[in-house]
Amino acid sequence: MTHNAPMVAAVFEAPMGRDQAERLAELMREGRESRPAGVVTASLLYDQGTARLVAYWRDRDCLDRYLASAPVPRGTELMRQVGAEPSMRVVEVLELG
DSSP: OOTTTTOEEEEEEEEEEEHHHHHHHHHHHHHHGGTTTTEEEEEEETTEEEEEOOOOOOOHHHHHHHHHHHOOHHHHHHOOOOOOOEEEEEESSOOOO
């Protein structure tokens, strides 16, 4: 990891029920070994009917290369599998760990 290139996170957010969120967590566990190259880790947050899948990437260039080559981002694909259509935004990660 280059210290000059800040880590970023892709945040996928969608309203969903608790059952959908639990299924999404299961799909994330099942797909852990096949995560896109460059993903350091991922988390799923759930609060009052809103799920946030956060994928932490080594740097923005790595994420941009992935987004240019993937027909659909992995987070969007996973959320669609549980019947949700997420929004996506990219944020800078100031601290992880």
